Amino acid sequence: xxxxxxxxxxxxxxxxxxxxxxxxxxxxxxxxxxxxxxxxxxxxxxxxxxxxxxxxxxxxxxxxxxxxxxxxxxxxxxxxxxxxxxxxxxxxxxxxxxxxxxxxxxxxxxxxxxxxxxxxxxxxxxxxxxxxxxxxxxxxxxxxxxxxxxxxxxxxxxxxxxxxxxxxxxxxxxx
Numbered sequence: 800x801x802x803x804x805x806x807x808x809x810x811x812x813x814x815x816x817x818x819x820x821x822x823x824x825x826x827x828x829x830x831x832x833x834x835x836x837x838x839x840x841x842x843x844x845x846x847x848x849x850x851x852x853x854x855x856x857x858x859x860x861x862x863x864x865x866x867x868x869x870x871x872x873x874x875x876x877x878x879x880x881x882x883x884x885x886x887x888x889x890x891x892x893x894x895x896x897x898x899x900x901x902x903x904x905x906x907x908x909x910x911x912x913x914x915x916x917x918x919x920x921x922x923x924x925x926x927x928x929x930x931x932x933x934x935x936x937x938x939x940x941x942x943x944x945x946x947x948x949x950x951x952x953x954x955x956x957x958x959x960x961x962x963x964x965x966x967x968x969x970x971x972x973x974x
Contacts, residue, residue: 806972811859814847818867821847823874835941841949844868845887849894849957854968857895864888878927882919889915890950901958909950916946 893911
């Protein structure tokens with residue numbers, strides 16, 4: 800089993816705190832309603848989670864995700880927390896699963912998020928919010944577009960940060 804070194808744990812914790820701040824700060828600039836279906840929004844919460852993945856690996860990223868999403872639950876939004884947690888984990892784990900190539904990894908993560916969240920929305924929206932299945936089906940394309948764009952909002956800046964700081968980080972974490 801992989802252990803998380805102290806420096807990586809510290810970084811994952813710091814990124815979790817940033818993710819939590821993005822989550823508990825309502826409205827713009829951290830939370831922007833999606834124009835095609837305004838009951839969901841773009842946010843920056845997942846960006847620190849992806850940064851955590853590229854710098855600390857999957858264990859650090861899942862840790863960052865759990866802490867960042869926990870604030871949704873603490874606010875009492877259990878259903879929103881479930882959706883956010885599932886969406887972010889689908890993105891993180893699919894990006895990690897592909898070994899080579901930023902484009903392949905990104906395509907995998909975007910596809911995973913769309914597929915997983917389409918299934919989650921189809922099953923859970925009627926249960927959580929008593930939405931008729933016909934209504935859910937009618938909003939699935941908008942939700943898929945939102946999930947695709949949100950995955951890119953999370954991944955692209957994380958990759959830019961990684962490209963700028965990876966050499967420095969590797970020097971810092973050498974034992």
